[in-house]
Amino acid sequence: MKKVNPFPFSDDNKRYHTWNYYLKHQYHEKVFKVALNANFSCPNRDGTCGVGGCSFCGSLGSGEYAGDIHEDLFAQFEERKAMMKRKWPDGSAIAYFQAYTNTYAKLDTLKKTFDPFVNREDVVALSIATRCDCLEDDKITYLQSLTKQKDIWIELGLQSIHDETAKRVNRGHDYQTFLDCIQRLKHTDLKICVHIINSLPYESKEMMLDTVRAIADLPIHAIKIHMLHIMEDTQMAKEYKEHPFPILTKEEYIDIVVSQLELLPPEIIIQRLTGDGVKDKLIAPDWTLKKVVVLNDIDKEMVRRNTWQGKHYTKSV
Template identity: 65%
Template structure:
C-alpha cells in the first residue's frame, strides 16, 4: 500500500487501475507522449473488399483524434512532437499510426512508413492501429523485426466480443478472427492493445462487462475503453436520428467502467478510459468532452467503493 493508502500494486499515486502513464514511466524512465499520425491508409471495410463506408460509427477521418493530414509523415511528427514538448519539455515520443487500418497495404508501403521512425532516437516505440483481419504473416514477421530495435504496439480494434454487435455495426469480421490474430501475436515480442467501445446499440451493461472480462482473460498487454461517440456524417448518427437508442449517461458510464476494471487483471495496462471526438463533429453524448471530470469521477467512485482493478477476479 502506497502513501495514498491505495491497495492497488501498479500505482504511484491515487489511481486504482494500471495506467498507461505508470507503465511508460517505469518502462522508459522519462515522460513519453503519443504523437498521432495519418499515413493515408484505408480499410477493407471502406474500399469495397469487405464493405463500403466503414463501420457505422467511423468518421471520414478513420475515427482518429485529429483532422486528416496531407503533410509528409516526418512533418506531421515534427509538428506533433513540438506541440507535445510545449507541455512536456524534452519528452520522448511514441509514433502513433492512428487513422484507418495501418497494416492494410503491401509490405513495401509499411516499410516506407515505419522504418524511418524506428531509426529516430527521440522515438521509443511505435503504436500501430489496425484490424485483426489485416495482419498477414508477412506483416507480423516484419513488425517482429522492428521489435528487435524498438517496442512495437499493435492496437486491435475489436469494439465488442459479441458477433451480433459486430454485424450490426458492419465490422466486417467476427470474434473468431480476432482470437486467431491474438493467438498469432501472442507468440511474438509484439505488444497487444485491444479497443472496446461501450454503449454500442443493442448492448446492455452485462454484455459490456462480459466483453471486458473475456478480453482480459486473453494473452494481451493493454486495453482501451471508450464511450461511443455519435459523430456527424456517420451511418450510426443517421440511424440514431431515425431510431434513437439509449446512450449511457456520465454516471452510468462511470459505474460501468468501475465494473469493467474490477474484472480486468491487474497486470493489464489501461491505455484509455475515455475517447476524444472532435468537438465540432460530436453530436452525442456531449458529456464525453468533460474528460478530466469523467476520469475524476471514476477515481472517486473507486475510492468510495474501496475497489480496484482486478478485485472481482
C-alpha cells in the same frame, strides 16, 4: 488519516494500471504519443470486406487528431512533436499511426512507412492502429523484426465480442477472426492493445462486462475503453436520428467502467478510460466533453466502493 491505495501498480491515487505509470517505469522519462495519418485505407471501406466502414467511424478513420494527410509523415511528426515539446520539453515520442487501418497495404509499403521511424533516436516506440483481418503472417514477421530495435504496439479495434453487435455496427469481421489473430500475435514480442466501446447500440451492461471478461484471459498487454461517440457524418448518426437508441448516462458509464476494471487482471495497462470526440461534430453524449470530470468521478467511485483493478478477476480454467 490518508487512505492507503491498495493497488500495487500506482504512484498516486489511481486504482488502475495507468498508461502514464507504465511509460514512467518503462522509459524513466516523460513519453507522449504523436498521432500520424499515413494515408492508409480500410478493407471495410473499399469493398474488400465491406463498404462505408464501421458505422461509428467518421471520414477521417478515427484519426481526427492525427496529422495533416497533405504533409509527409516526417513533417507531421515534427509539427506535432513540437506541440508536445512545449508542454514536456524533455519528453520522448511514440510514433502513433492512428488513422484508418495501418497494416492494410503491401509489405513494401509498410516497410517504407515504419522503418524510418524505428531508426529515429527521438522515437522510443511505434504504435500501429489496425484490424485483426489485416495482419497476415508476413506482416507479423516483419513487425516482429522491428521489436529488436523498438517497442512495437499493435492496437486492435475489437469494440465488442458479440457478433450481433459487430454486424449491427458493420465491423466487417467476427470475433473468431480476432481470436485467431491474437493467437498468432501471442508468439511474438509485439505488444497488444485492444480497443472496446461501451454503449454500442442495444448492448446491455452484462454484454459489456462479458466483453471484458473474455479479454481478461487473452495474452494482451493493454486495453482502451471508450464511450460511444455519435458523430456527425457517420452512418450511426443517421440511424440515431431516425431511430434513437439508449445511450449510457455518465453515471451508468462510470458504474460499468469500474465494474470492468474490477474484472481485468492488474497487470493489463489501461491506456484510456474515455475518448476525445470532436466538439463541433459530437451529437451525443455531451457529457463526454468533460473528460477530466469523467476520469475524476471514476477515481471517486473506486474509492467509494473500496475497489481496484483486478479485485474480482479470476482466471478461467
